Amino acid sequence: MVPAKPLASAKRMENLRRNWYKFSRNRMSILGLFTVLLVTFLAVFAPLVAPYPKHASAFVDFANASRPPSLEYPFGTDVIGRDILSRIFFGFRFSLGMGVIVLSLVVPPGVVLGLVAGYNQGTWLDTVIMRITDIFLAVPSLVLALAICSVLTPNLFNAMLAVSLMWWPWYARLVYGLASTLRNEFFVASAETIGASKFHILFREILPNCISPIFTKMSLDMGWVIIIGSALSFVGLGVQAPRPGLGTMVSDGSKYLPEQWWISVFPSLAIVLVVLGFNLLGDGLRDMFAAEEV
Amino acid sequence: MTDLLTATGLKKHFVIGQSGILKRKPITVKAVDGVSFAVREGETFGLVGESGSGKSTVAYTIIGMYQPTEGNIAFRGQSLFQGDKKRSSAVKKEIQIVFQDPGSSLNPRRTVKQIVELPLQIHQPEKDPLPKIVRLLEMVELPPDYVHKYPQMLGGGEKQMVAIARALATNPSFVILDEPTSALDVSIQAKIINLLIRLQEEFHLSYLFITHDLSLMRNVASRVAIMYLGKICEIAEAAEFFRNPYHPYTQMLLSSIPVVSAAEEELKPKKITSRGEIPSPVNVPSGCSFHPRCPEKMDLCSMEDPLMVEVEEGHTVRCHLFSPEQGGL
Secondary structure, X not given: OXXXXXXXXXXHHHHHHHHHHHHHOOHHHHHHHHHHHHHHHXXXXXXXXXXXXXXXXXXXXXHHOOOOOOOXXXXXXXXXXXXXXXXXXXXXXXXXXXXXXXXXXXXXXXXXXXXXXXXXXXXXXXXHHHXXXXXXXXXXXXXXXXXXXXXXXXXXXXXXXXHHHHHHHHHHHHHHHHHHHXXXXXXXXXXXXXXXXXXXXXXXXXXXXXXXXXXXXXXXXXXXXXXXXXXXXXXXXXXXXXOOOHHHHHHHHHOOOOOOOHHHXXXXXXXXXHHHHHHHHHHHHHHHHHHXXX | OOEEEEEEEEEXXXXXXXXXXXXXXXXXXXXXXXXXXXXXXXXEEEEEEOOOOOHHHHHHHHOOOOOOOEEEEEEOOEEOOOOOOOOOHHHHHHEEEEOOOHHHHOOOOOOHHHHHHHHHHHHOOOOOOXXXXXXXXXXXXXXXXXXXXXXXXXXXXXXXXXXXXXXXXXXXXXXXXXXXXXXXXXXXXXXXXXXXXXXXXXXXXXXXXEEOOHHHHHHHOOEEEEEEOOEEEEEEEHHHHHHOOOOHHHHHHHHOOOOOOHHHHHXXXXXXXXXXXXXXXXXXXXXXXXXXXXXXXXXXXXXXXXXXXXXXXXXXXXOHHHOHXXXXX
């Protein structure tokens, strides 16, 4: 009499398998996923996998300064003799950490504001929320971040704060668009007529239908946040020396271009690798979710 | 039989934009423009009309999605719209609706259990609602293991059954059926209709059955009302309605039902060819709104809007042919 639950979990497994099939049909998405997993692994286990973990902080070895790439130092060493490869592994920590922290600061408020404004489309609430959003979007994001970072003490925390402040409107916009469409679905009307609370309608009826685009945008945005973070580090407003921020390393090495090219070229390639990975993963997710809708 | 729900002079106008150089003149759509009817206890009241006639707007106003522009709706003698006051949960419980498209009325991200559980949570919270949910599913002839399914895993008819189970969860006395079968395959339509008839007998439900399908009304409705451009043209007992329609529009609709046998052909009113299509509700013709399409148009028709007249007991018509000034019949 009491219905069997295993049926549901079997269904879920099958859905998972189907989604994986859709995702894996595109080789580039697999490449993206693999890159993201690899970078995450290197970041998490940097002290174990880096050939010279000590080189990640203030370390000086003038005897081996400015060595070109060799077997001993695969990506060469910088002007004070630190191994570039080891520093890149530790640099991933800052880049990924920044992405994760910024997104977790940005997504909840953006999503909630977008939901509220979208559901109340056409009312004063919608106008107030979305006009504030527009104001934030009107300011060029990098300029705003530069302004905040230079007014406050330039460090990683303030860089994240600055990026978060200019990033939430995109989520508000995305969810606003979705919610203002979904509110016209009859399941919302049905919940309203039964007498469901606003909380239930926003978070139980509308939000679950916005999850796939939010996840897709998050994975694409990881790349963008990392680029902005690196840009801030490059101009000296993000990760501070001697810590190994990828942007900081590119900036330091740029003084010795083109003779000692490896000092900034390898960290640059590392940024490209991370961003590309997240973008490919995001594209794959988008295609997977798009196929789901059909 | 007593009246359960009465609508009196119900109007719902939507402002869709502004016209004129200074944009001062609002453009309104008179979706519902002065509709009065009563649904009696235990009956099926059929509300029939072409698309754009305003029949769904009537339904959405009854369930409270819209505030009426004018007029009122009373349920068991009590007005449903008293100023800005929120509708009591007792009334929300009593009036339920089954929407036309079950694809849109069931949230794709919620299981059947969660969908049917919601009205229970709000109106009759229980520690373990599962047995009640299973009983509701059985009532609409769905197997109990459907509780963990998502709507996408169900067929169109099954989805509509879930929607019916959800509507019945709070033990309502009045259920609005907004074209409950028009999105379904013909083979499933009959099944849903039979289910609805059975449930009506079992729980003594009153239905407001909204549809554009007249031949369906012949089988299920006790009384039928025809709507045209936001107004009701004719109300009659179902048998009388199909045997003896007065309004030219009703005659036009009935004569356009396709039939297969000669016996059925004889039941049909004299052949009236339908002319044109329903005009836009933004630009409603003057006088009687049906006059541009009416085969019996008189000079009066384009000038004056006819009133509802009771031609026979329980049979009212809104047409100048039957106005007292015209000498009635």
